[in-house]
Amino acid sequence: SVVSVLESRWLPGRVKDKALTTAVSTFIKSKLNRLKNKNCFLWHFYKVSLQVSPVLAQGFLGSNAALREEITFFKNMMFSFVRNMFASETRFRSRDELVEDILRMAQDSVSLAEARFDLE
Numbered sequence: 001s002v003v004s005v006l007e008s009r010w011l012p013g014r015v016k017d018k019a020l021t022t023a024v025s026t027f028i029k030s031k032l033n034r035l036k037n038k039n040c041f042l043w044h045f046y047k048v049s050l051q052v053s054p055v056l057a058q059g060f061l062g063s064n065a066a067l068r069e070e071i072t073f074f075k076n077m078m079f080s081f082v083r084n085m086f087a088s089e090t091r092f093r094s095r096d097e098l099v100e101d102i103l104r105m106a107q108d109s110v111s112l113a114e115a116r117f118d119l120e
Contacts, residue, residue: 077112081106
């Protein structure tokens with residue numbers, strides 16, 4: 001039903017965006033409410049997802065082209081970060097070397113984002 005709303009030419013963008021946000025939030029809240037243990041990893045994961053997922057969904061599926069461009073940049077940056085973690089130049093010989101390499105990659109990603117969004 002959400003896809004039908006998003007593909008409708010008759011509905012304004014605001015209505016489509018609100019429907020998408022509501023659908024995503026409702027889905028995550030239902031998952032959160034099913035958890036019996038409120039002090040587990042999934043509970044915290046769903047709480048964070050409740051804040052982040054609607055914005056990501058808006059970026060990927062919503063009507064705001066500028067937000068879509070920024071979310072796509074973020075997605076590509078995260079894919080690149082994960083891909084680099086498993087690249088051949090990442091040192092898995094010791095924990096300290098691995099931490100050092102991942103920290104360097106994270107700093108590179110932050111620098112890239114700062115340059116993109118002019119956050120300095």
